[in-house]
Amino acid sequence: MNRTTLSLIAAAAALAAVTGFAAATAPGGDGDSAKAAARLPVERSSLLCPAPSTSDLAETAYTSYTPDSKGSGSSGKAALSPATRELTDGTGSGKGNGKADKPVLSPLKPGKPVAGESSGAESPALVGSADGNLAPGWTVQQTTEVAAGTGRGLLGVNCSAPDTDFWFAGASTAKERSDYIHLTNPDDSAAVVDVQLYGASGAIKSDVGEGIQVQPHSSVPVLLSTLTDKPQTNVTLHVTARSGRVAAAVLAADDKLGGDWLPASADPAGTVVLPGIPKDATSVRLVAFTPGDNDADLKVQLASPTGRITPAGHESLHVKSGMTAAVDLGDVTRGESGSLVLTPTGDSAPVVAALRVVRGKGGDQESAFIPATRPVGARATVADNRAKGSTLSLTAPGAAGTVKVTASAGTEGGTPVTKTYTVKGGTTMSVRPPVPAGLKGSYALTVEQVSGGEVYGSRMLDVPDADVPGVPMFTVQTLPDDRGTVSVPHADQDLSVLQK
Numbered sequence: 001m002n003r004t005t006l007s008l009i010a011a012a013a014a015l016a017a018v019t020g021f022a023a024a025t026a027p028g029g030d031g032d033s034a035k036a037a038a039r040l041p042v043e044r045s046s047l048l049c050p051a052p053s054t055s056d057l058a059e060t061a062y063t064s065y066t067p068d069s070k071g072s073g074s075s076g077k078a079a080l081s082p083a084t085r086e087l088t089d090g091t092g093s094g095k096g097n098g099k100a101d102k103p104v105l106s107p108l109k110p111g112k113p114v115a116g117e118s119s120g121a122e123s124p125a126l127v128g129s130a131d132g133n134l135a136p137g138w139t140v141q142q143t144t145e146v147a148a149g150t151g152r153g154l155l156g157v158n159c160s161a162p163d164t165d166f167w168f169a170g171a172s173t174a175k176e177r178s179d180y181i182h183l184t185n186p187d188d189s190a191a192v193v194d195v196q197l198y199g200a201s202g203a204i205k206s207d208v209g210e211g212i213q214v215q216p217h218s219s220v221p222v223l224l225s226t227l228t229d230k231p232q233t234n235v236t237l238h239v240t241a242r243s244g245r246v247a248a249a250v251l252a253a254d255d256k257l258g259g260d261w262l263p264a265s266a267d268p269a270g271t272v273v274l275p276g277i278p279k280d281a282t283s284v285r286l287v288a289f290t291p292g293d294n295d296a297d298l299k300v301q302l303a304s305p306t307g308r309i310t311p312a313g314h315e316s317l318h319v320k321s322g323m324t325a326a327v328d329l330g331d332v333t334r335g336e337s338g339s340l341v342l343t344p345t346g347d348s349a350p351v352v353a354a355l356r357v358v359r360g361k362g363g364d365q366e367s368a369f370i371p372a373t374r375p376v377g378a379r380a381t382v383a384d385n386r387a388k389g390s391t392l393s394l395t396a397p398g399a400a401g402t403v404k405v406t407a408s409a410g411t412e413g414g415t416p417v418t419k420t421y422t423v424k425g426g427t428t429m430s431v432r433p434p435v436p437a438g439l440k441g442s443y444a445l446t447v448e449q450v451s452g453g454e455v456y457g458s459r460m461l462d463v464p465d466a467d468v469p470g471v472p473m474f475t476v477q478t479l480p481d482d483r484g485t486v487s488v489p490h491a492d493q494d495l496s497v498l499q500k
Contacts, residue, residue, distance in 0.1 A: 039378075039485040041072040041136035048247035049080065049126040049159035050182035050261075051219055052144040055151070056121050060144040063384035064105045065113040065408060065444035069136040069484055072110070076132025079103040080116075080140060080159075083125040083184055083219050107134055113383060113444045115411040125219035126159070127186045137484030139444070141384035145463065145473065150178060151253025153366050154463055156475030157261035158382070162186050162245040166264040168237040169324070170287040170354035170369055171250050173197070173225040178253045179262075181237060183212065183246045184219040191244025195222060198289060199232040202322050214246055221251075234326040236289035236352070257358055257367040260475050265371040268292070268350035272372040275339040276393035276458030276476055277302075277332070279430065282365075283358035284329040286340065290319045294349040298342040303395050305336050308426045317342070319351055337430035339395040339456065360471035368460075368476045375454040376403060376447045377481030382459045383444040385433065389472070391460040392433040392445065396423040399453030406448075407434040411441030423455055433459075447479055 052060040064080065082101040104116040104126055110133055130138040140159040146152045162185075171179050185191045195209035206227040214220050225231065239248045253259035266272075268291055277284060290296040296319040301308045311332050319325040332338070342353060354371040385407070394403060402422045409416055414436035423429045436443050447457055457479035462472035 038488060040488050041069045041485055043131065043135055045130045045135040045138040046161055046186055047080070047128045047138060047140050047159040048162060048184040048186055049140060049142045050157065050184060050249050050251065051125045051221065052123050052142060053146055053155065054121050055146045055149055057147045057149065058120060058123070058144050060118045060123055060142060061384060062105055062116045062140060062142055063113055063411065063442055064107045064140045065381060065383040066107060066110045066130065066134045067137045067379065067381055067446050067484065068110045069133070072133040072136050074133065076130065076134035078107040078128065078130035078134040078138065080105040080126045080128030083127040083217055110134060111408060113408055113411045113442065115442060125182065125184045127184065127217060137379060137381050137482040139381040139383050139482060141382065141477070143384050143461070143475070150255055151259030153258030153260060154461065154473035154475045155260050156461060156477055157249055157263060158477055160247045160249065162247050164241040164245050166239040166248045167268070167352040168250050168262055169265050169289050169352050170262055170356055171224060171235050171237045171252065172233055173228055173235060174231050174233045176255045179224045180221040180251045181224060181239065182219060182221050182249050182251060183214050185214040185216060185244060185246050187244055188216050189244060190215050191246050192242040193246055194240050194242060195227065196238045197224065197227055198236040198238070198322060198324050200234065200324055204228045234287050234324050236287070236324045252369065254367060257365050260368045262354065262369040263371050265352040265354055266374050266480070268352050270344045270348060270350050272342040272351060272353050273339060273395060273397055273456045274353060274355050274370050274372055275395040275428065275456040275478065276370060276460060277338050277340065277355065277357055278359060278460060279333055279335055279337040280359055281333050281357050282331050282361055284332050285326060285356045286329055286353065287324060287326045288317060288319050288351050288353040289324050290321055290349045290351045292349040293321055295320050296349040296351045297345045298348060298351065299345050301341045302332055303339045303341050303397055303426055303428045305427055305429065308341065316345065321349065337393060337428055339393065339428045341397045357476070359474065364471050366465070366471055366473055368474055370458060370476050371478060373456060373478035374480035375456050376449055376479050378449060379482055379484060380447045380457060380479035381444060381482045382477050382479055384442050384461065385445055385459065386442055386461065387435055387439050389462045390433055391430060393428055393430045393458050393460070394421060394423045395428045395456045396425050396453050397456065398425060400425045401452035401455040402450040403455050404448045404450050405433060406446045407436045408444040410436050410439045410443045413440035414438045414443065420450065425453060
Protein backbone atom coordinates (compact mmCIF):
# COMPACT_ATOMS: atom_id res chain seq x y z
CA MET A 1 0.00 0.00 0.00
CA ASN A 2 1.35 3.45 -0.96
CA ARG A 3 0.62 6.50 1.12
CA THR A 4 1.66 9.99 -0.09
CA THR A 5 2.40 12.56 2.60
CA LEU A 6 3.47 16.19 2.12
CA SER A 7 6.23 16.91 4.59
CA LEU A 8 6.07 19.96 6.83
CA ILE A 9 9.39 21.10 5.45
CA ALA A 10 8.17 21.03 1.85
CA ALA A 11 4.98 22.89 2.80
CA ALA A 12 6.94 25.63 4.55
CA ALA A 13 9.25 26.02 1.56
CA ALA A 14 6.34 26.31 -0.86
CA LEU A 15 4.57 28.91 1.31
CA ALA A 16 7.71 31.02 1.61
CA ALA A 17 8.46 30.97 -2.11
CA VAL A 18 4.91 31.89 -3.10
CA THR A 19 4.13 34.57 -0.54
CA GLY A 20 7.56 36.03 0.15
CA PHE A 21 7.31 35.37 3.89
CA ALA A 22 10.49 34.16 5.56
CA ALA A 23 10.24 30.55 6.72
CA ALA A 24 11.68 29.14 9.91
CA THR A 25 14.67 26.84 9.72
CA ALA A 26 14.02 23.14 9.64
CA PRO A 27 13.38 21.64 13.07
CA GLY A 28 15.66 19.12 14.65
CA GLY A 29 18.87 20.32 13.02
CA ASP A 30 22.07 21.49 14.61
CA GLY A 31 20.82 25.09 14.81
CA ASP A 32 23.03 26.26 11.96
CA SER A 33 20.63 28.37 9.88
CA ALA A 34 23.13 28.65 7.02
CA LYS A 35 23.00 24.86 6.60
CA ALA A 36 19.29 24.54 7.35
CA ALA A 37 18.01 27.18 4.92
CA ALA A 38 18.54 28.35 1.37
CA ARG A 39 17.37 31.44 -0.47
CA LEU A 40 14.96 31.11 -3.38
CA PRO A 41 13.21 33.71 -5.56
CA VAL A 42 9.66 34.56 -4.51
CA GLU A 43 6.98 33.23 -6.85
CA ARG A 44 4.30 35.86 -6.28
CA SER A 45 4.33 39.57 -5.40
CA SER A 46 1.54 42.06 -4.76
CA LEU A 47 1.79 45.85 -5.08
CA LEU A 48 -0.73 48.63 -4.52
CA CYS A 49 -0.52 52.25 -5.68
CA PRO A 50 -2.61 54.95 -3.93
CA ALA A 51 -4.86 57.34 -5.86
CA PRO A 52 -2.27 59.87 -7.10
CA SER A 53 -3.91 63.29 -6.60
CA THR A 54 -7.16 65.25 -6.28
CA SER A 55 -5.85 67.99 -8.59
CA ASP A 56 -7.21 68.41 -12.12
CA LEU A 57 -3.68 69.48 -13.08
CA ALA A 58 -2.08 66.20 -12.02
CA GLU A 59 -0.10 64.18 -14.56
CA THR A 60 0.97 60.75 -13.33
CA ALA A 61 3.54 58.32 -14.72
CA TYR A 62 3.77 54.67 -13.63
CA THR A 63 6.94 52.68 -14.23
CA SER A 64 7.25 48.95 -13.56
CA TYR A 65 10.46 46.94 -13.37
CA THR A 66 11.49 43.43 -12.36
CA PRO A 67 15.24 42.67 -12.21
CA ASP A 68 16.60 39.47 -13.72
CA SER A 69 16.81 36.83 -10.97
CA LYS A 70 18.58 33.48 -11.19
CA GLY A 71 16.33 30.49 -10.59
CA SER A 72 13.06 32.37 -11.10
CA GLY A 73 11.97 30.35 -14.14
CA SER A 74 11.40 31.26 -17.76
CA SER A 75 7.86 32.63 -17.65
CA GLY A 76 5.57 34.82 -15.60
CA LYS A 77 2.81 37.41 -15.77
CA ALA A 78 2.03 40.72 -14.10
CA ALA A 79 -0.57 43.47 -14.31
CA LEU A 80 -1.46 46.66 -12.47
CA SER A 81 -5.13 47.62 -12.75
CA PRO A 82 -7.56 50.16 -11.23
CA ALA A 83 -8.78 49.21 -7.76
CA THR A 84 -12.44 49.04 -8.69
CA ARG A 85 -14.71 47.20 -6.31
CA GLU A 86 -16.32 44.13 -7.86
CA LEU A 87 -20.09 43.51 -7.81
CA THR A 88 -20.90 40.54 -5.56
CA ASP A 89 -23.37 37.77 -6.29
CA GLY A 90 -24.89 38.08 -2.81
CA THR A 91 -22.81 35.29 -1.28
CA GLY A 92 -19.98 37.54 -0.10
CA SER A 93 -17.56 35.69 -2.33
CA GLY A 94 -16.65 38.79 -4.34
CA LYS A 95 -17.55 37.00 -7.56
CA GLY A 96 -20.30 38.37 -9.76
CA ASN A 97 -20.86 40.74 -12.61
CA GLY A 98 -17.98 43.09 -11.89
CA LYS A 99 -15.88 43.97 -14.92
CA ALA A 100 -12.16 44.60 -14.52
CA ASP A 101 -10.78 47.75 -16.13
CA LYS A 102 -7.94 47.56 -18.63
CA PRO A 103 -4.54 47.29 -16.87
CA VAL A 104 -2.49 50.48 -16.64
CA LEU A 105 0.69 48.38 -16.87
CA SER A 106 1.34 44.87 -18.17
CA PRO A 107 5.04 43.96 -17.81
CA LEU A 108 6.22 41.26 -20.20
CA LYS A 109 9.67 40.16 -19.06
CA PRO A 110 12.36 40.82 -16.42
CA GLY A 111 15.03 43.39 -17.22
CA LYS A 112 12.73 45.57 -19.33
CA PRO A 113 10.94 48.51 -17.63
CA VAL A 114 7.40 49.35 -18.75
CA ALA A 115 5.69 52.73 -18.44
CA GLY A 116 2.06 53.91 -18.32
CA GLU A 117 0.32 57.14 -17.42
CA SER A 118 -2.91 58.82 -16.31
CA SER A 119 -4.10 62.38 -15.83
CA GLY A 120 -6.59 64.44 -13.82
CA ALA A 121 -8.24 64.05 -10.43
CA GLU A 122 -10.19 60.89 -11.26
CA SER A 123 -7.18 58.56 -11.48
CA PRO A 124 -7.92 55.63 -9.17
CA ALA A 125 -5.74 53.59 -6.87
CA LEU A 126 -4.14 50.57 -8.55
CA VAL A 127 -3.91 46.93 -7.48
CA GLY A 128 -1.41 44.57 -9.03
CA SER A 129 0.23 41.16 -8.78
CA ALA A 130 3.16 39.45 -10.45
CA ASP A 131 3.87 35.73 -10.77
CA GLY A 132 6.76 33.56 -11.90
CA ASN A 133 9.88 35.32 -13.13
CA LEU A 134 8.19 38.75 -12.91
CA ALA A 135 7.67 38.45 -9.14
CA PRO A 136 11.18 38.64 -7.54
CA GLY A 137 11.95 42.27 -6.78
CA TRP A 138 8.94 43.63 -8.70
CA THR A 139 8.94 47.42 -8.26
CA VAL A 140 6.50 50.10 -9.41
CA GLN A 141 7.14 53.84 -9.08
CA GLN A 142 4.22 56.30 -9.15
CA THR A 143 5.35 59.84 -10.04
CA THR A 144 2.88 62.74 -10.24
CA GLU A 145 3.50 66.32 -11.34
CA VAL A 146 1.09 68.91 -9.93
CA ALA A 147 1.76 72.30 -11.49
CA ALA A 148 -0.09 74.56 -9.05
CA GLY A 149 -2.26 74.75 -5.95
CA THR A 150 -1.97 73.20 -2.50
CA GLY A 151 0.34 70.22 -2.67
CA ARG A 152 1.97 71.30 -5.90
CA GLY A 153 5.24 69.66 -6.82
CA LEU A 154 6.62 66.26 -7.74
CA LEU A 155 4.83 63.55 -5.77
CA GLY A 156 6.70 60.24 -5.84
CA VAL A 157 6.02 56.94 -4.11
CA ASN A 158 7.02 53.32 -4.50
CA CYS A 159 3.86 51.25 -4.73
CA SER A 160 3.87 48.98 -1.68
CA ALA A 161 2.91 45.48 -0.64
CA PRO A 162 -0.16 44.92 1.55
CA ASP A 163 0.46 44.42 5.26
CA THR A 164 -1.25 44.76 8.64
CA ASP A 165 0.93 47.25 10.53
CA PHE A 166 2.44 50.63 9.53
CA TRP A 167 4.16 53.55 11.29
CA PHE A 168 4.34 57.06 9.84
CA ALA A 169 6.44 59.73 11.58
CA GLY A 170 6.19 63.27 10.23
CA ALA A 171 2.48 63.60 9.41
CA SER A 172 0.54 66.69 10.48
CA THR A 173 -2.95 67.99 11.26
CA ALA A 174 -1.88 71.65 11.20
CA LYS A 175 -4.08 74.19 9.41
CA GLU A 176 -1.58 74.68 6.58
CA ARG A 177 -1.40 70.91 5.93
CA SER A 178 -3.91 68.61 4.24
CA ASP A 179 -2.64 65.12 5.04
CA TYR A 180 -4.57 62.03 3.91
CA ILE A 181 -3.85 58.43 4.80
CA HIS A 182 -4.70 56.27 1.78
CA LEU A 183 -5.80 52.70 2.60
CA THR A 184 -6.05 50.23 -0.29
CA ASN A 185 -7.45 46.69 0.00
CA PRO A 186 -6.38 44.15 -2.67
CA ASP A 187 -8.41 41.20 -1.40
CA ASP A 188 -11.88 39.71 -1.94
CA SER A 189 -13.07 40.46 1.60
CA ALA A 190 -13.36 43.75 3.47
CA ALA A 191 -10.55 44.98 5.72
CA VAL A 192 -11.13 46.70 9.06
CA VAL A 193 -8.47 49.27 9.95
CA ASP A 194 -7.66 51.38 13.03
CA VAL A 195 -5.80 54.69 12.65
CA GLN A 196 -4.20 56.10 15.83
CA LEU A 197 -2.47 59.49 16.07
CA TYR A 198 0.22 60.42 18.60
CA GLY A 199 1.14 64.03 19.25
CA ALA A 200 3.63 65.82 21.48
CA SER A 201 1.58 64.90 24.58
CA GLY A 202 0.78 61.31 23.66
CA ALA A 203 -2.12 59.43 22.09
CA ILE A 204 -4.85 61.57 20.52
CA LYS A 205 -8.27 60.16 21.38
CA SER A 206 -10.57 59.69 18.40
CA ASP A 207 -13.46 57.31 17.75
CA VAL A 208 -13.49 58.28 14.06
CA GLY A 209 -10.22 56.46 13.43
CA GLU A 210 -11.46 53.13 14.77
CA GLY A 211 -12.96 50.37 12.65
CA ILE A 212 -12.54 52.00 9.23
CA GLN A 213 -14.05 49.70 6.60
CA VAL A 214 -12.09 49.26 3.38
CA GLN A 215 -14.18 47.29 0.92
CA PRO A 216 -12.70 44.61 -1.37
CA HIS A 217 -10.61 45.91 -4.29
CA SER A 218 -11.09 49.51 -3.19
CA SER A 219 -9.25 52.44 -1.62
CA VAL A 220 -10.26 54.87 1.14
CA PRO A 221 -8.58 58.25 1.81
CA VAL A 222 -8.93 59.60 5.37
CA LEU A 223 -8.17 63.27 6.13
CA LEU A 224 -6.07 63.22 9.31
CA SER A 225 -7.39 66.56 10.59
CA THR A 226 -10.85 64.98 10.93
CA LEU A 227 -9.47 62.60 13.56
CA THR A 228 -8.72 65.37 16.10
CA ASP A 229 -10.28 68.63 17.30
CA LYS A 230 -6.92 70.26 18.03
CA PRO A 231 -4.46 70.85 15.17
CA GLN A 232 -0.93 69.56 15.79
CA THR A 233 2.13 70.36 13.70
CA ASN A 234 3.88 67.00 14.13
CA VAL A 235 2.12 63.69 14.64
CA THR A 236 2.99 60.03 14.36
CA LEU A 237 0.47 57.74 12.74
CA HIS A 238 -0.05 54.05 13.55
CA VAL A 239 -2.17 52.04 11.10
CA THR A 240 -3.23 48.53 12.05
CA ALA A 241 -5.58 46.11 10.31
CA ARG A 242 -7.91 44.24 12.66
CA SER A 243 -8.93 41.99 9.81
CA GLY A 244 -7.63 41.68 6.27
CA ARG A 245 -4.67 43.62 5.00
CA VAL A 246 -4.08 46.94 3.24
CA ALA A 247 -1.40 49.10 1.70
CA ALA A 248 -0.99 52.50 3.37
CA ALA A 249 0.70 55.79 2.43
CA VAL A 250 0.26 59.41 3.55
CA LEU A 251 -0.22 62.17 0.96
CA ALA A 252 1.03 65.36 2.66
CA ALA A 253 0.12 68.72 1.09
CA ASP A 254 1.31 72.07 2.44
CA ASP A 255 -0.07 75.48 1.42
CA LYS A 256 3.42 76.98 1.04
CA LEU A 257 5.86 74.08 0.83
CA GLY A 258 4.18 71.95 -1.83
CA GLY A 259 3.50 68.28 -1.28
CA ASP A 260 4.80 64.73 -1.52
CA TRP A 261 4.11 61.23 -0.30
CA LEU A 262 5.22 60.22 3.20
CA PRO A 263 5.93 56.45 3.08
CA ALA A 264 5.85 54.21 6.12
CA SER A 265 8.96 54.16 8.30
CA ALA A 266 10.99 51.02 8.77
CA ASP A 267 10.02 48.93 11.78
CA PRO A 268 11.02 50.37 15.19
CA ALA A 269 14.77 49.96 15.74
CA GLY A 270 17.51 51.13 18.08
CA THR A 271 19.72 52.50 15.30
CA VAL A 272 17.95 54.47 12.59
CA VAL A 273 19.32 55.64 9.21
CA LEU A 274 17.66 58.34 7.07
CA PRO A 275 19.69 58.56 3.83
CA GLY A 276 19.94 61.20 1.14
CA ILE A 277 19.48 64.75 2.44
CA PRO A 278 20.17 67.02 -0.57
CA LYS A 279 23.18 69.29 -0.33
CA ASP A 280 21.05 72.40 -0.93
CA ALA A 281 18.45 71.61 1.76
CA THR A 282 17.48 74.86 3.50
CA SER A 283 15.42 73.24 6.24
CA VAL A 284 15.39 69.74 7.72
CA ARG A 285 12.94 68.62 10.40
CA LEU A 286 13.42 65.34 12.28
CA VAL A 287 10.33 63.64 13.74
CA ALA A 288 10.73 60.57 15.96
CA PHE A 289 8.48 58.34 18.07
CA THR A 290 8.99 55.38 20.38
CA PRO A 291 6.06 52.96 20.65
CA GLY A 292 7.37 51.06 23.66
CA ASP A 293 6.96 51.62 27.40
CA ASN A 294 10.43 53.15 27.79
CA ASP A 295 11.92 56.44 26.62
CA ALA A 296 14.55 56.67 23.90
CA ASP A 297 17.80 58.64 24.14
CA LEU A 298 19.51 59.04 20.79
CA LYS A 299 22.79 60.43 19.54
CA VAL A 300 22.18 62.54 16.43
CA GLN A 301 24.89 62.53 13.75
CA LEU A 302 25.18 63.53 10.11
CA ALA A 303 27.07 61.14 7.83
CA SER A 304 28.71 63.68 5.51
CA PRO A 305 30.96 63.03 2.48
CA THR A 306 33.99 63.08 4.81
CA GLY A 307 32.67 61.38 7.97
CA ARG A 308 30.22 61.64 10.83
CA ILE A 309 29.47 65.12 12.18
CA THR A 310 27.49 66.04 15.27
CA PRO A 311 25.16 68.97 14.45
CA ALA A 312 25.89 71.91 16.77
CA GLY A 313 23.10 72.33 19.29
CA HIS A 314 21.46 69.03 18.29
CA GLU A 315 23.85 66.47 19.70
CA SER A 316 21.11 64.28 21.17
CA LEU A 317 17.36 63.71 21.15
CA HIS A 318 15.17 62.50 24.00
CA VAL A 319 11.95 60.81 22.89
CA LYS A 320 9.38 60.16 25.61
CA SER A 321 7.42 56.92 25.45
CA GLY A 322 4.27 57.27 23.36
CA MET A 323 4.95 60.91 22.47
CA THR A 324 6.08 62.46 19.20
CA ALA A 325 9.33 64.44 19.34
CA ALA A 326 10.38 66.91 16.65
CA VAL A 327 13.47 69.04 16.15
CA ASP A 328 14.30 71.55 13.41
CA LEU A 329 17.87 71.00 12.22
CA GLY A 330 17.92 73.95 9.80
CA ASP A 331 20.39 73.71 6.92
CA VAL A 332 22.19 70.86 8.64
CA THR A 333 24.05 69.70 5.51
CA ARG A 334 25.64 73.15 4.88
CA GLY A 335 26.15 72.64 1.17
CA GLU A 336 27.15 68.97 1.27
CA SER A 337 24.84 65.99 0.85
CA GLY A 338 24.43 63.80 3.90
CA SER A 339 22.38 61.25 5.83
CA LEU A 340 21.11 61.34 9.39
CA VAL A 341 22.13 58.49 11.70
CA LEU A 342 20.42 58.03 15.08
CA THR A 343 22.11 55.67 17.54
CA PRO A 344 20.99 54.73 21.06
CA THR A 345 22.83 56.01 24.12
CA GLY A 346 22.65 53.41 26.85
CA ASP A 347 19.45 51.42 27.32
CA SER A 348 17.30 53.17 24.72
CA ALA A 349 13.94 52.03 23.31
CA PRO A 350 13.44 51.40 19.56
CA VAL A 351 12.08 54.30 17.49
CA VAL A 352 10.49 55.15 14.15
CA ALA A 353 11.53 58.37 12.43
CA ALA A 354 11.32 60.51 9.30
CA LEU A 355 12.69 63.75 7.88
CA ARG A 356 10.87 66.57 6.13
CA VAL A 357 13.33 68.20 3.74
CA VAL A 358 12.79 71.67 2.23
CA ARG A 359 14.68 73.23 -0.68
CA GLY A 360 14.45 76.92 -1.60
CA LYS A 361 13.56 80.00 0.46
CA GLY A 362 10.66 82.38 0.99
CA GLY A 363 7.83 81.82 -1.46
CA ASP A 364 10.00 79.59 -3.65
CA GLN A 365 10.12 76.34 -1.68
CA GLU A 366 9.50 72.65 -2.31
CA SER A 367 9.48 69.75 0.16
CA ALA A 368 9.85 65.98 0.35
CA PHE A 369 10.11 63.25 3.01
CA ILE A 370 12.78 60.70 3.91
CA PRO A 371 11.59 57.91 6.26
CA ALA A 372 13.89 55.63 8.21
CA THR A 373 14.70 52.66 5.98
CA ARG A 374 16.31 49.23 5.85
CA PRO A 375 19.72 48.61 4.21
CA VAL A 376 19.90 47.76 0.50
CA GLY A 377 20.72 44.19 1.50
CA ALA A 378 21.02 41.66 -1.31
CA ARG A 379 19.37 44.01 -3.81
CA ALA A 380 17.32 47.21 -3.86
CA THR A 381 15.39 48.52 -6.85
CA VAL A 382 13.95 51.90 -7.87
CA ALA A 383 12.15 52.70 -11.14
CA ASP A 384 11.48 55.91 -13.11
CA ASN A 385 14.95 57.38 -13.39
CA ARG A 386 15.58 60.01 -16.03
CA ALA A 387 18.64 60.92 -18.12
CA LYS A 388 18.74 64.15 -16.12
CA GLY A 389 17.43 64.77 -12.65
CA SER A 390 18.32 61.56 -10.77
CA THR A 391 20.73 61.63 -7.80
CA LEU A 392 21.79 58.48 -5.94
CA SER A 393 22.83 58.73 -2.28
CA LEU A 394 24.67 55.83 -0.61
CA THR A 395 25.50 55.73 3.09
CA ALA A 396 27.68 53.33 5.09
CA PRO A 397 26.96 54.23 8.73
CA GLY A 398 29.43 51.64 10.06
CA ALA A 399 32.20 49.90 8.15
CA ALA A 400 32.92 50.73 4.51
CA GLY A 401 30.70 48.93 2.01
CA THR A 402 30.85 48.20 -1.70
CA VAL A 403 27.78 48.05 -3.95
CA LYS A 404 27.13 47.33 -7.63
CA VAL A 405 24.70 49.72 -9.33
CA THR A 406 23.04 48.64 -12.57
CA ALA A 407 21.10 50.94 -14.87
CA SER A 408 18.54 48.89 -16.79
CA ALA A 409 17.51 49.29 -20.40
CA GLY A 410 15.10 52.18 -21.00
CA THR A 411 11.35 51.90 -21.42
CA GLU A 412 11.81 52.78 -25.11
CA GLY A 413 15.37 51.59 -25.72
CA GLY A 414 18.90 51.53 -24.38
CA THR A 415 21.63 49.16 -23.18
CA PRO A 416 22.19 48.39 -19.46
CA VAL A 417 25.27 49.80 -17.73
CA THR A 418 26.87 48.71 -14.44
CA LYS A 419 29.17 50.60 -12.07
CA THR A 420 30.66 49.72 -8.68
CA TYR A 421 30.94 52.16 -5.76
CA THR A 422 32.76 51.84 -2.44
CA VAL A 423 31.36 54.00 0.35
CA LYS A 424 33.77 54.84 3.18
CA GLY A 425 32.62 54.04 6.70
CA GLY A 426 30.61 56.81 8.35
CA THR A 427 30.13 58.76 5.10
CA THR A 428 27.53 59.53 2.45
CA MET A 429 28.35 59.38 -1.26
CA SER A 430 26.10 61.38 -3.59
CA VAL A 431 26.45 60.68 -7.32
CA ARG A 432 24.68 60.94 -10.61
CA PRO A 433 23.84 57.27 -11.27
CA PRO A 434 24.91 55.49 -14.44
CA VAL A 435 22.68 56.05 -17.48
CA PRO A 436 21.98 53.32 -20.07
CA ALA A 437 23.79 53.73 -23.35
CA GLY A 438 21.39 55.06 -25.99
CA LEU A 439 18.67 55.67 -23.41
CA LYS A 440 15.15 56.33 -24.61
CA GLY A 441 12.45 56.86 -21.99
CA SER A 442 13.03 56.20 -18.28
CA TYR A 443 14.98 53.41 -16.65
CA ALA A 444 15.41 51.49 -13.39
CA LEU A 445 18.31 51.21 -10.97
CA THR A 446 19.28 48.17 -8.92
CA VAL A 447 21.78 48.40 -6.06
CA GLU A 448 23.41 45.17 -4.87
CA GLN A 449 25.65 44.72 -1.85
CA VAL A 450 29.01 43.30 -2.93
CA SER A 451 31.06 43.36 0.26
CA GLY A 452 31.79 45.18 3.50
CA GLY A 453 29.45 46.87 5.95
CA GLU A 454 25.77 47.64 5.45
CA VAL A 455 24.90 50.31 2.89
CA TYR A 456 21.70 52.39 2.93
CA GLY A 457 20.46 54.36 -0.04
CA SER A 458 17.96 56.72 -1.61
CA ARG A 459 17.21 58.22 -5.01
CA MET A 460 16.23 61.86 -5.50
CA LEU A 461 14.36 62.74 -8.68
CA ASP A 462 13.87 66.38 -9.66
CA VAL A 463 12.32 68.19 -12.61
CA PRO A 464 12.25 71.93 -13.44
CA ASP A 465 9.37 73.94 -12.00
CA ALA A 466 8.27 76.79 -14.26
CA ASP A 467 6.44 78.49 -11.37
CA VAL A 468 9.39 78.30 -8.93
CA PRO A 469 12.52 79.35 -10.89
CA GLY A 470 15.75 77.89 -9.59
CA VAL A 471 14.05 75.36 -7.28
CA PRO A 472 13.18 72.09 -9.04
CA MET A 473 10.22 69.99 -7.97
CA PHE A 474 11.68 66.92 -6.30
CA THR A 475 10.89 63.68 -4.53
CA VAL A 476 13.03 61.17 -2.60
CA GLN A 477 12.60 57.37 -2.51
CA THR A 478 14.60 55.19 -0.13
CA LEU A 479 16.21 51.94 -1.33
CA PRO A 480 15.46 49.08 1.07
CA ASP A 481 16.07 45.44 0.11
CA ASP A 482 13.43 44.50 -2.49
CA ARG A 483 12.86 41.10 -0.82
CA GLY A 484 13.07 39.30 -4.12
CA THR A 485 14.28 36.16 -2.34
CA VAL A 486 13.23 34.38 0.83
CA SER A 487 14.86 31.95 3.21
CA VAL A 488 13.33 28.47 2.97
CA PRO A 489 14.11 25.29 4.92
CA HIS A 490 16.46 22.71 3.45
CA ALA A 491 15.41 19.08 3.68
CA ASP A 492 18.23 16.56 4.04
CA GLN A 493 15.87 13.74 3.09
CA ASP A 494 12.89 13.49 0.70
CA LEU A 495 9.93 12.72 2.93
CA SER A 496 7.24 13.43 0.35
CA VAL A 497 6.48 9.78 -0.33
CA LEU A 498 6.29 7.18 2.41
CA GLN A 499 5.78 3.51 1.56
CA LYS A 500 4.37 0.92 3.88
